[in-house]
Amino acid sequence: MEQQLLMEALQLPLSILYFSFAISFLYFSLIFFFLRSRPGCNSCELCKSYLDSSWSKSFDNIVDWYAHLLRQSPTQTIHIHVLDNIITANPDNVEYMLKTNFDNFPKGKAFSSILGDLLGNGIFNVDGERWNFQRKMASLELGSLSVRTHAFAVVSDQLRTRLFPLLHSVSSGGGANLIDLQDIFRRFSFDTICKISFGIDAGCLDLSLPMSEFAAAFDTATGLSARRAAATSPALWRLKRLLNWGSERELRKAIGLVDMLADEVIRQRKRLGFSSRDDLLSRFMGSVTDDKYLRDIAVSFLLAGRDTVASGLTAFFFLLSSHPEVVAKMREEIDGVLLMTNNCCSGQDYIVPSYDELRAMNYVHAALYECLRLYPPVQFDSKFCLEDDVLPDGTFVKKGTRVTYHPYAMGRMESIWGADYSSFKPERWLRDGAFVPKNPYEFPVFQGGRRVCLGKEMALMDMKTVVVSVIREFDVEVAGGVRLPKFASGLTATLSGGLPARVHLRHRRVSEECHC
Numbered sequence: 001m002e003q004q005l006l007m008e009a010l011q012l013p014l015s016i017l018y019f020s021f022a023i024s025f026l027y028f029s030l031i032f033f034f035l036r037s038r039p040g041c042n043s044c045e046l047c048k049s050y051l052d053s054s055w056s057k058s059f060d061n062i063v064d065w066y067a068h069l070l071r072q073s074p075t076q077t078i079h080i081h082v083l084d085n086i087i088t089a090n091p092d093n094v095e096y097m098l099k100t101n102f103d104n105f106p107k108g109k110a111f112s113s114i115l116g117d118l119l120g121n122g123i124f125n126v127d128g129e130r131w132n133f134q135r136k137m138a139s140l141e142l143g144s145l146s147v148r149t150h151a152f153a154v155v156s157d158q159l160r161t162r163l164f165p166l167l168h169s170v171s172s173g174g175g176a177n178l179i180d181l182q183d184i185f186r187r188f189s190f191d192t193i194c195k196i197s198f199g200i201d202a203g204c205l206d207l208s209l210p211m212s213e214f215a216a217a218f219d220t221a222t223g224l225s226a227r228r229a230a231a232t233s234p235a236l237w238r239l240k241r242l243l244n245w246g247s248e249r250e251l252r253k254a255i256g257l258v259d260m261l262a263d264e265v266i267r268q269r270k271r272l273g274f275s276s277r278d279d280l281l282s283r284f285m286g287s288v289t290d291d292k293y294l295r296d297i298a299v300s301f302l303l304a305g306r307d308t309v310a311s312g313l314t315a316f317f318f319l320l321s322s323h324p325e326v327v328a329k330m331r332e333e334i335d336g337v338l339l340m341t342n343n344c345c346s347g348q349d350y351i352v353p354s355y356d357e358l359r360a361m362n363y364v365h366a367a368l369y370e371c372l373r374l375y376p377p378v379q380f381d382s383k384f385c386l387e388d389d390v391l392p393d394g395t396f397v398k399k400g401t402r403v404t405y406h407p408y409a410m411g412r413m414e415s416i417w418g419a420d421y422s423s424f425k426p427e428r429w430l431r432d433g434a435f436v437p438k439n440p441y442e443f444p445v446f447q448g449g450r451r452v453c454l455g456k457e458m459a460l461m462d463m464k465t466v467v468v469s470v471i472r473e474f475d476v477e478v479a480g481g482v483r484l485p486k487f488a489s490g491l492t493a494t495l496s497g498g499l500p501a502r503v504h505l506r507h508r509r510v511s512e513e514c515h516c
């Protein structure tokens with residue numbers, strides 16, 4: 001009798017469950033059918049290759065395939081119909097969309113909805129008035145001397161008190177200890193950007209601790225948001241989001257954690273007072289009172305400053321491992337500059353160069369740019385066309401189409417860099433020993449035009465400080481020899497499998513000319 005009652009009680013929920021499953025199955029089958037038979041693409045080799053991933057037989061990464069296609073295209077522009085995505089590596093087109101006809105190429109609603117759950121109304125995800133306000137505020141702050149001085153002090157301090165001691169302890173095992181440099185740079189830049197942006201110590205660079213909960217949730221959230229952007233149809237992730245299912249369920253959980261921790265940071269900042277602080281959040285708090293808006297601004301700054309810098313540093317050490325001649329030239333320049341300023345063997349435990357010393361290092365600067373050319377942290381960036389338009393190369397762009405400029409491919413165009421485009425050659429950035437920048441629409445690694453990166457100077461200074469200090473003190477040996485990088489999916493370039501390396505303390509010979 002009891003068993004019968006139990007069965008009757010379970011009947012209704014089981015039927016609902018079964019019904020939901022059947023509906024979901026039908027829906028997914030329809031979407032799958034729709035994607036397979038999308039009109040206009042059955043005859044297009046490019047789209048077929050995208051859909052069945054056959055490109056991966058010849059290329060390690062999709063960005064390498066795109067770079068190949070863009071080099072072959074007479075206009076340096078291609079159209080992936082299944083994604084309704086025009087991709088260009090043509091500098092005239094890039095200038096047109098980022099500057100000349102900027103208003104017709106906003107981020108757009110499609111982009112905002114992909115990243116909306118994570119970034120909300122933060123600067124990366126908005127157009128119009130909200131963007132204008134944050135842009136003005138952020139450029140005032142990031143351009144101010146006090147914030148730059150504060151940022152430089154934070155980076156130098158993190159190096160002296162965290163990164164150096166860590167690398168020293170790793171190197172003391174006689175090079176037996178294998179570390180993942182990418183992981184270390186991600187921890188370093190997370191700590192640094194948290195301190196610069198919020199004035200808090202995230203403490204990620206303590207390897208005995210797991211990556212902070214905040215950082216791990218942030219990783220999951222950015223990775224899964226990027227997956228949405230690569231989907232051939234938004235219908236799929238939207239449905240999964242509606243059902244709170246699979247990766248969307250995971251994304252919701254990760255964003256919940258990011259929200260909780262961002263709220264906590266804002267609460268702490270308010271409690272401790274913000275009017276006399278140098279961090280970016282405190283400065284925004286002076287004009288923004290809505291906590292949700294503050295959370296969105298804070299999360300955007302984390303995204304801007306964390307993974308980009310870590311990605312640039314990882315790629316740099318990856319490249320240096322197969323270019324000892326570049327390391328030797330950088331060391332020669334560093335020693336020369338530090339000798340001139342009497343900072344070559346000062347009494348400090350660890351020498352971190354000053355801002356002016358870094359500015360005097362042209363070769364190091366050129367090597368860093370050369371690395372960003374070959375391995376830009378933001379490999380591609382998309383806008384959505386508002387009204388029908390024609391790009392300077394003659395490509396017609398229908399209203400609503402996604403248009404992507406592709407810094408990764410542009411760094412590998414023979415038409416921009418010459419026949420030796422694939423060589424790592426810092427000299428291409430130097431004239432008579434002085435660094436000469438490239439037109440931003442040929443090298444849009446920091447974007448260009450009205451939405452050009454606001455953290456460019458800070459990021460370059462940050463990376464240069466780390467590179468100069470580390471290569472002066474240590475030999476870094478990347479394990480496994482030279483290999484082609486394989487990227488993991490995400491909003492910024494990340495090496496799949498990390499960058500395993502050994503670190504050896506150098507026995508520097510202090511120059512006889514030194515008078516310190």
Ligand code: HEM
Nearest residue numbers: 123304305308309312377378445446447451453454455459
């Ligand atoms: C190597 C390091 C970096 C690279 C390669 C880089 C690159 C870029 C790119 C490509 C964009 C355009 C993105 C888009 O429109 O979606 C951008 C925007 C931006 N970046 Fe950076 N970035 C770097 C570091 C930083 C840092 C350290 C900060 C600040 C702490 C920062 C702040 C910003 C901001 C606020 C924007 C938004 C500009 C706007 O929409 O008006 N970036 N960056």
